[in-house]
Every structure is written in C-alpha cells, then in structure tokens.
Amino acid sequence: MSQPNQAFLALGSNIGPEKNLPRAVQLLADFGTVTGKSSVWQSAPVGDPDQPDFLNAAVLLETVHDADTICERVVPEIESRLNRVRDPQNKNGPRTIDLDLVLFNRDTLRIAHRIIPDPEIGSRVFLVVPLAEIAPDYEVPGLKSTLSVIARDLQQLPQNQLLLRDEIQL
DSSP states (O other), rough: OOOOOEEEEEEEEEHHHHHHHHHHHHHHHHGGGEEEEEOOOOOOOSSSSSSEEEEEEEEEEEEEEEEEHIIIIIIIHHHTTOOOOOTTTTTOOOOSEEEEEEETTOOOEEEETEEEEEEGGGHHHHHHHHHHHHTTTTTEEETTTTTTHHHHHHTTTTTOOEEEETTTTO
8 A cells, every 4th residue: 555645734824813724724634634733823924914913834634635636626625615715916915724735745846836845935934834843854855954944044034033822723
C-alpha cells in the first residue's frame, strides 16, 4: 500500500475566526487525517489595512488525494461551506476563511494559478511560523532552508510581529 500524501495547508480568517478556523480543520478531516495542527497566531492584514487582524494557523493533512484535487475540489468546497466570499475589487479583503495548499510532500508543482511550495513562504511570517510548529525540519524545495530557520529569521524583523492566541484551539 502506498504512503499517504502530506498536504500542508495554511488557514487564515478575520471574520469569525474563533469558530471558522477550528471548523475548517474539522472539515479537512473529511478528506484525510489531520496529523499536525499549529497554534493560532494573530497578524496584521496584508494589502488592505482597513480591516480586522487575521488569525492564522497551519495543518498537516495526510491524504490519498493528490495536489490537484486538494486545490481544485477540497479547498473550494471547504471555503464555500464556511461562506467565503471573494471580492474581485479587493483580493486582500476580509474573509471567513482562506485556505491554501502551500506544501505538498516534497514536491514542486504548478496547479492552475498556484505554485507549490508557495513562493511567499520565505517572506510571510504568518505563513511560515505555523508551518514551522508542525514540521520544523521540513526543508522547503527551492529555498535550501528548513521551516524553523526561515521562521526564526523572519521573526527577528521588527515588522513581523505575531501574537500567539493560545486560547483558540484547533
């Protein structure tokens, strides 16, 4: 029997995040086994500062599904069930849930408009810190560095402030 795929997903929300992040994790479990869950981290919004802060997290999903299925079916289905509305005028606007496949096994892939590994892993503290919690020694293809080293380096920059929200459990 073949090994399950390891799908690392980033989660973000700034509309009802206290309920939407845990609910997204529950819904992901319908598509495999959630074997890793990060803490929840609060960060300032990117691109549109006139909105509430985001709460961010990451999960590791072991699944039989391939990356295409996750991006094209799983993610849209969960975002739809959590009432995600996409504003074409403001792609960085508030949202109930933002779910992205950011790492898949140790692969480098292009799926529709997504590149995996997510090119922002090396520059987005709110993305890499939760990932580093669940897979600190994962070496990101193309970056030749582990998630824990990238997270440490980004957290040293003063503009990269995160607040641990340990009262919210996934």
